[in-house]
Amino acid sequence: MTRERLLNAALVLALFAVPAWALWADEPFTITLATRAVIFALAAVGLNIALGLGGLVSLGHAVFFGIGGYAMGILASHAQNYTPIMEAPFLIEGTKSMPIIWLVAVLASGLAAWLIGLLSLRTSGVYFIMITLAFGQMAYFFATSWPTYGGEDGLSIYVRNGFPGLNTLVPIQFYGICLAWLLLVLALNRALMRSRFGLALNAARQVPDRVRAVGLDPPRLQLVALVLSGAITGLAGALFADLNRFVSPTMLSWQMSGEIMVFVIIGGVARLFGPVAGAGFYVLIEHWLGGVSEYWQIFLGLVLLLVVLFGKGGLVGMIAGARK
Template identity: 80%
Template sequence: MIRERTVNAAILALLVAVPAWAQWADEPFTITLATRVVIFAVAAVGLNIALGLGGLVSLGHAVYFGLGGYAMGVLASHAQNYSPLMEWPLQLDGTKSMPVIWLTAILSSALAAVAIGLLALRTTGVYFIMITLAFGQMAYFFAISWPAYGGEDGLSIYVRNSFPGLNTLIPIQFYGLCLAWLGVVLFLNARLARSSFGLVLTAARQVPQRVEAVGLDPTRAKLVALVISGAITGLAGALFADLNRFVSPTMLSWQMSGEIMVFVILGGVARLFGPVAGAGIFVLLEHLLGGISEYWQLFLGIILLLIVLSGRGGVVGMLSGRGATHE
């Protein structure tokens, strides 16, 4: 079997080679598809920290994804001249600066993860899943009932936000920013998995009683993991909203939470590059089969079923032939 490091290197090479070829061939849409893959991969890496390391099956991760998107939308809409209602409910100083927007998205999503985690982690199993789903639905319907920022119709941002020294309207440059962020969160994930905190988190997932026996708090470890996970997913939401220059309540829906989880399961739970592979497969299937049939998810379901039945390691695990652990 191929070593997992080789599989990871091949995935990384594709992330570099495909957009480079598209730039050379003047295929900007391919670069946009690749950017979509990278942003979804960032969101899935965030979930993989909570799910793969902490064993937290969250069906409410779209809360953080949507919060990141709305952080971008609200700040950018206050900075542009056009207002859909011509009058804002809040007197905010908007900004088109990506670093400021990213920081806002990360902090707001992290704070939401603290609030949700403090309540949800009082439960386990299916109850934890239902509580995270409930928070997701509350956030979704709140966004729908918020007409000041588009309500059900969403909010359009007519000019992409700015980053010092770059023209973010050029697809390959915006892709480079997103790829850099993916590299950062993958590095963070790898370090967490190998750190003492990662060992505590793994032990808390497997045998929490033993963690308590040595004087550590498994719930606190899971809360920290959930906060880190939410912050990363919120960053992905801001990037996704900037890619589309549009934010809507669908970013907060339970379907979005399910899609992020599908990315992780497809690629491989607890695999470092599993979320990247899963996001790539999902976007590729959506692009290739979406034009053939509006029911393309049927084929996705069949593939997901085969992967789950064949082993827990996802696509990366099947190729490397190893268990669901980080190499």
């Protein structure tokens, strides 16, 4: 495992060094690019809990990403227009404060994950993939045809939301917030992998019958994993919407679900830093190939195909070798 540790250390170093260099070289666009990578990594760390640890192939994680985004959009748009969200039976007003937006995003996406999990964990295998995809489409079509919050056009906000003591409009400060979240969630994920819950979940993926035999209930473990996973991806969605100061149904589209899954797979499933490597790599080639050709997604498709067909264990697996 030492090579994986070295790789992880190098990735953490890069997370600090790249923006530090960009700040020194006065390249604010690089910082924005890095912020995008960090937020995608956070969303993918969320998915990795369900996918890597729980073995739940969810093709509907854009739901949680989008709910997080809309939590930001709805709260902030009400605050900027000075209109309350709800007056009766009690008054709820919008807010431009990031901590409250995060809390709402996490709660709302966690709740959605709980509801989706209750229904979809009755199935398994391909049916699970398809039913999560269907829930994703349900949310997508609802958002496009519901005019109150912009429908297909989405919602823009004028100014990025605030965090006490920071000026979030300065790219490096907003990057700091996102990076802090990523590192915190990675630490949490590491603790989770080693906890009794993580071990039981891992066992439920590999030998569900034995887990049942010792008195644990695999679907309940998986439900908890899905809720955690959805809540983290929802948080990432709120940050992503804040980065762009815009949220639209695209965040709920199934291509988004596919992309979040691509981050995890390119990086390495069930590896702690897999999503970080994957999201970083994705943003890098998106930027690099996007400059080379208008049709860069052909090359992205080829790279992805090669990684799936021939690369065992994604980038982390290829560099650090198979897991012991």
